[in-house]
Amino acid sequence: MQLARLHRLVVITLLGFASGLPLALSGQAMQAWLTQAGLSLATIGFLTLVGLPYTFKFLWAPLIDRFDLPLFGRRRGWIALTQALLAAALWAISQVDPASQLGPFAALALLIAFLSASQDAAYDAYRADLLPAEERALGASLNTLGYRLAMIVSGGLAFIWVDANAGGGLSWPQVYRLFAALMGGAALLTLLASPRLPRTERPQTDGRRDLIGFAAVLVAVGLGVAFVQQGLAPALQAWLAPATPLGGRWVDLLVLACGLALVIPLAAWTARRAHYDTLMGGLQDYLRQPGAVAMLVLIVFYKLGDAFSVSLLTPFLLTGMHFSTAEVGVANKVFGLWLSIGGALLGGALMLRLGLFRALLLFAVLQGLSNLGYWWLAVAGQGQMGSVSVPAFDWLIVKLATATTLDGGLLAVIAVDNLCGGMGTAAFIAFMMALCRQAYSATQFALLSALSAVGRVWVGPLAGVLAEGLGWPSFFLLSLLFSLPALGLLFWLRGPISSLDSAK
Known part of the structure; x- marks a missing residue:
């Protein structure tokens, strides 16, 4: 039994890594490649639209619920197929010069984003179906660990590998071919090592009508x-x-x-x-749960205060506080990212003792209070907690060329914020997994994750307007108010959320 549990959790970690790997390859890494290729900012900005499939994946996620690929078992076949196709698409785009073949390059970038979003939909459903209630907390934490490590590799280390001075001097096509090989290996891992799901219920809808409905x-x-x-x-x-x-x-x-x-x-x-019956059936099945509509509102608001405070974090630190780019980079991208991973693991461990409701409540409070650190930084300024010197290092995969001095207050605020945010993320993923029913888990998780993004979409434009009008201290105090609706909803939904701990 313990060996089977360890097997499940290790596979979830590795599949989380595979899920996070392509994200930057149609985002930050692709933008860096296009910049070095000499494309205009207007063109690069237009190509950010290739990321739209991540927002609209709920439109085709019902097809993953409705249809199973033969031989490979439920969910596993879709995961392996999208990973294999991602490997092919990454290899193909590495053969294209964006400066002279922009049309084919854009089409392949859109295909990569579509396949990556489809892999996410299939993997999210597989994770929700595979893990029993008592393993959701650790599963959510380890998924976050794998996902964030992948983002470090494709969204951070890749930039070092192409740097002729600090890294290996690889070209972007070579980097994309390397990631193509990694995705090919992930497809083999999925087929050979991932556990098969027990026979589960599948939507009994008309497949032909689902295809027509999707179109x-x-x-x-x-x-x-x-x-x-x-x-x-x-x-x-x-x-x-x-x-x-x-x-x-x-x-x-x-x-x-x-x-x-x-x-x-x-x-x-x-x-x-x-008559897109699987999509409508998944929504209707979800709405049969006690407190279903209120839980949808909670999903919108749970990370809203956190998203609001960090939406303009880089401009605040650089132009509002006048920290150097090196300070911000080391504090945010080195210490902050690893602390968010640590927060996710700590959150999973605490959830095992607290249960889902108490963990969601505690982490929501901590997320909101952590925003006060930025308010304190905006009011008190630099130099209130001394400084920390980070020596130069070269760890082969990441390098800091010269020693950098970090403001102690900046480091403390970033540490608290990322630890609390990581704990909240782990609990939030476990919560969404608990809300999904096996027959419709791809549809429901895709819909829930799309809904959770609505808050982030809203706060970006709104945050810029309010920061200009109110100033930074008032802006961060306001972010604390954005955390309060989630607390009220949690108390209201205590019964239904507590019942999810034992439900599957």
């Missing part, structure tokens, strides 16, 4: 987004921006609100009319 919803969402971007946004900008105190920024918020208000109901109406 119809995709067209409806595309038309809705096109209408907002090409018609509504320019009209509102021309009408309201000149009379708005902060130019077009408030109008951008209005456009975002109108877009959500249009596209979401349009997609739901189309899914019903086109």
